[in-house]
Each structure stands twice: as structure tokens, then as C-alpha cells.
Amino acid sequence: MKSLCLILLSGACAWAQASSSSSPAAALEELDKMIADGKSPRELAQHLFDTQGCKGCHTIGQGGKLGFTKQGEEKAQGFEGCISTLKAMSVIAKMPENQRSATQRRRAQRFEEFGCTACHKITPGKVGLTEVGAKLAHLHLGCVEVEKLVASGSASQR
Ligand code: HEC
Ligand code: HEC
Numbered sequence: 001m002k003s004l005c006l007i008l009l010s011g012a013c014a015w016a017q018a019s020s021s022s023s024p025a026a027a028l029e030e031l032d033k034m035i036a037d038g039k040s041p042r043e044l045a046q047h048l049f050d051t052q053g054c055k056g057c058h059t060i061g062q063g064g065k066l067g068f069t070k071q072g073e074e075k076a077q078g079f080e081g082c083i084s085t086l087k088a089m090s091v092i093a094k095m096p097e098n099q100r101s102a103t104q105r106r107r108a109q110r111f112e113e114f115g116c117t118a119c120h121k122i123t124p125g126k127v128g129l130t131e132v133g134a135k136l137a138h139l140h141l142g143c144v145e146v147e148k149l150v151a152s153g154s155a156s157q158r
Pocket of ligand 1: 049052053054055056057058065066072075076079080081082083084114142143144146147
């Protein structure tokens with residue numbers, strides 16, 4: 001019986017380790033390492049852009065504005081963009097789940113699918129930030145800053 005528990009436990013640990021590569025804790029650790037290595041805000045922004053789902057919809061763009069991938073244009077149908085989505089989520093968060101309309105539920109689901117909830121935390125009543133999100137906000141590496149850093153860097157390289 002004891003050995004069975006050990007086998008189950010180590011199985012759970014191995015699973016936890018395997019899935020931690022994409023966990024918020026791992027993302028935070030990686031970010032800390034980059035900061036310790038003296039990476040510039042632009043390098044950090046580029047890293048976030050590359051790893052947090054942004055590039056599924058956005059191209060680097062130029063002049064401080066992100067562009068859109070073909071996929072992004074398609075995916076963005078019915079998804080009214082980052083700004084209005086976050087605004088809508090702050091309304092949706094105030095509603096009990098069973099009172100949300102089908103559209104609102106779909107929106108909340110997409111918010112999760114698109115990876116927004118890695119940093120923006122929906123708690124009953126409001127949209128806050130996860131631990132990773134709070135850290136990035138503190139570093140001034142929110143979505144708008146990432147756009148500015150990534151998109152302006154590319155323009156000046158040309
Ligand atoms: C599912 C597709 C999708 C994903 C994923 C996505 N975006 Fe967007 N984003 C859009 C669309 C569509 C707009 C439309 C512009 C609008 O309506 O303002 C937009 C707008 C923006 C804007 C405002 C643009 C402006 O200048 O007004 C910023 C900033 C932005 N996105 C940053 C990001 C960042 C950073 C990420 C990754 C963390 C990200 N987006 C991920 C689709 C996406
Ligand atoms: C890697 C972390 C991360 C991801 C992923 C992310 N965001 Fe953000 N976003 C932030 C942070 C940090 C801020 C700044 C928040 C603050 O300062 O309070 C921010 C700010 C924003 C803002 C500007 C809010 C304002 O009032 O200025 C919008 C809009 C936004 N995010 C939408 C989205 C959407 C939509 C997605 C998913 C497609 C997304 N974000 C994914 C970290 C993230």
C-alpha cells in the first residue's frame with residue numbers, strides 16, 4: 001500500500017514538473033532571469049510578445065503600432081480587439097456566471113483561450129492581475145507598453 005502511494009505521488013510530481021514549463025511560475029522565473037541578465041525593456045517586451053500569444057494575432061508593426069497576422073485578422077472576427085475586450089470583461093466580471101448572456105460567456109471563454117488570463121485575472125467583481133501580470137505592471141511592461149516597445153524597435157532598425 002505504501003509503495004503504491006509513492007508511485008502515485010511520484011507520478012503526480014513528474015506530471016507537475018512536465019507541465020511547469022509553461023506555468024506562470026516558470027514564466028516569472030524566466031523573466032527574473034532575463035532581468036538579472038540585464039536585458040533591456042525592449043528585449044523583455046519582445047520576449048513577452050513572442051511567448052504570450054500576442055504574435056498569434058499581431059505582427060511587430062511599426063511606428064509604435066502593432067500590425068495583424070492573417071490568422072489574427074481571422075481570429076479577431078467577433079473579438080473586438082484587446083482594448084474593448086478588456087473593457088467588456090470588466091463588465092462581465094461583475095455578473096454572476098449564470099446571469100451572463102451567451103455572447104458574454106463566449107467572450108469570457110475567448111479571453112481565456114487567447115491567453116489573456118495568464119496576466120489578467122477575472123475574479124468575481126473585477127478584472128485584476130495575476131502574480132505575473134502584477135509584476136509586469138510594476139515593470140511597465142503591460143500590453144500597451146509592449147506594443148510601443150516592440151513596434152518602435154522594429155521601425156528604428158529599418
Ligand atoms: C486573438 C487575437 C489577439 C491576441 C492574442 C492579442 N491581440 Fe492585441 N489586439 C487584437 C485586435 C483584433 C486588436 C484590434 C485593435 C482595436 O480594436 O483596438 C488589438 C489591439 C491591441 C492593442 C491596441 C492597439 C492600439 O494601438 O490601439 C494593443 C496595445 C494590443 N492589442 C496588445 C496586445 C498584446 C501585448 C498581446 C499579447 C499579450 C495581444 N495584443 C494579443 C487582437 C489580439
Ligand atoms: C504577459 C502578460 C499579459 C498578457 C498575456 C496579456 N496582458 Fe494585457 N496587460 C498586461 C499588463 C501587465 C497590463 C498593465 C496593467 C496595469 O497597468 O494595470 C496590461 C494592460 C492591458 C490593457 C490596457 C489597459 C489599460 O487600461 O491601460 C489592455 C486593453 C489589455 N491589457 C488587454 C489584454 C488582452 C485582451 C489580452 C489577451 C489577448 C491581454 N491583455 C493579455 C499584461 C498582459
